[in-house]
């Protein structure tokens with residue numbers, strides 16, 4: 001049985017080599033090898049724990065916030081009769097930075113100040129722009145006055161079908177008339193002053209939930225990778241399409257029984 005004898009011979013040679021190698025190693029070298037093996041074992045254990053925690057957290061979030069499919073666009077994008085918002089141009093030219101939707105790092109650090117009714121999550125998308133920068137509608141819709149979703153120093157609400165698009169931290173243009181139709185090039189106002197950095201906040205609300213506004217821009221308008229600013233971490237919420245308004249006082253960041261505040265003032 002040549003295979004068995006060959007295997008046996010190979011095993012003997014391997015053992016001999018190991019014995020010789022072990023015999024040649026100094027006590028320091030043996031200690032170093034043992035140390036390295038110990039560290040590798042510990043690192044593997046830590047990695048497994050972190051991965052299992054991450055998977056558990058992702059599963060919990062997915063259960064709490066089910067994803068949804070957005071309705072299909074009727075006809076051509078950007079037509080006045082659209083039943084959902086569709087941005088065909090950026091509301092501010094050349095935004096300087098981008099603030100992501102949901103669990104971004106600004107929301108993590110400031111949820112007590114701004115996002116307690118939103119489960120600690122950012123309900124919109126921010127576009128960094130200097131005070132005075134013109135703000136255009138970017139889409140077709142109906143001007144319905146100021147919005148309660150973001151008020152300071154002013155705001156503009158545009159109604160599109162069952163959606164309310166809020167242009168937050170905006171000084172409204174004085175020519176706007178209630179219930180007038182707006183088109184992508186309609187001037188809505190200018191970027192106002194904001195303590196956490198001047199920017200335009202856009203949120204898209206449907207009933208009691210906020211959609212990720214980036215999903216309503218035509219392809220090619222948004223290139224997040226070119227902008228700095230606060231962004232969502234890699235994870236399930238960064239790809240979720242909406243967040244619900246919190247009703248159970250639970251918080252994404254892990255604190256319970258938070259105070260519910262009025263939405264006014266949410267960035």
Ligand SMILES: [Zn+2]
Pocket residue numbers: 099122124125126201202267
């Ligand atoms: Zn914002």
